């Protein structure tokens with residue numbers, strides 16, 4: 083399978099890429115701005131499986147030119163992408179009245195527009211030819227591609243909200259709604275789109291949001307769920323927002 087994971091240089095995304103690379107048949111395209119951290123990912127992946135295939139895609143999700151370059155780099159290795167995990171995320175912890183336009187843009191450029199641009203670029207590599215989608219099979223049987231958007235419990239309507247996270251949480255609410263819209267538009271093309279709304283996981287981002295707390299879930303543990311859902315969840319879900327949290331946040 084050909085799988086692209088964004089935000090693969092740290093936290094949950096690093097572990098998702100690592101776990102997916104245990105299967106030598108998987109080509110894992112790993113996106114982040116840090117080439118050094120992606121090199122570390124590759125080293126660890128090869129250490130656990132000498133035939134692991136990690137292909138670093140270095141760049142910034144908020145830069146259209148980087149995303150276009152990734153397409154060329156991907157096509158040097160394969161002609162289609164089966165699974166996309168939109169995991170990269172940016173968080174600013176600041177009271178609403180202190181947030182400046184540049185803060186809002188930073189968060190939305192990565193968390194929302196980054197997904198928009200990446201999905202637009204990858205769509206031709208993910209869509210399935212209509213003749214392969216027989217009309218009498220359900221989407222779940224015929225679908226062969228899956229987009230998994232990583233949101234947050236903070237983006238879920240009615241969940242507990244926290245001071246300082248208005249830019250982040252509202253961007254994650256946008257990811258949730260975007261998931262439902264894309265699922266509707268892409269079902270005819272054999273692409274399922276789902277969203278995991280995660281609870282707290284002990285990562286760099288969590289420490290920025292909640293410096294005084296320790297999360298009960300490790301990145302490796304959450305990544306195991308995300309990786310499995312990515313490979314199998316489309317058989318059961320489309321356009322769904324799945325909360326993955328044993329506590330709040």
Ligand SMILES: NC(=O)c1ccc[n+]([C@@H]2O[C@H](COP(=O)([O-])OP(=O)(O)OC[C@H]3O[C@@H](n4cnc5c(N)ncnc54)[C@H](OP(=O)(O)O)[C@@H]3O)[C@@H](O)[C@H]2O)c1
Pocket residue numbers: 088089090091092093094095113114115116119141142143144168169170171172192232233234235279280281282283284285286287288297
């Ligand atoms: N940790 C939690 O408690 C928690 C809870 C709910 C939801 N989530 C969600 O889970 C996802 C992963 O978060 P995490 O906790 O693992 O965070 P993390 O450790 O801070 O990792 C964030 C990742 O996103 C990448 N990234 C950020 N901005 C980018 C950009 N503009 N272009 C390319 N890559 C970018 C970072 O890579 P570089 O800096 O190397 O570019 C890094 O690999 C996020 O979407 C987050 O919102 C986390």
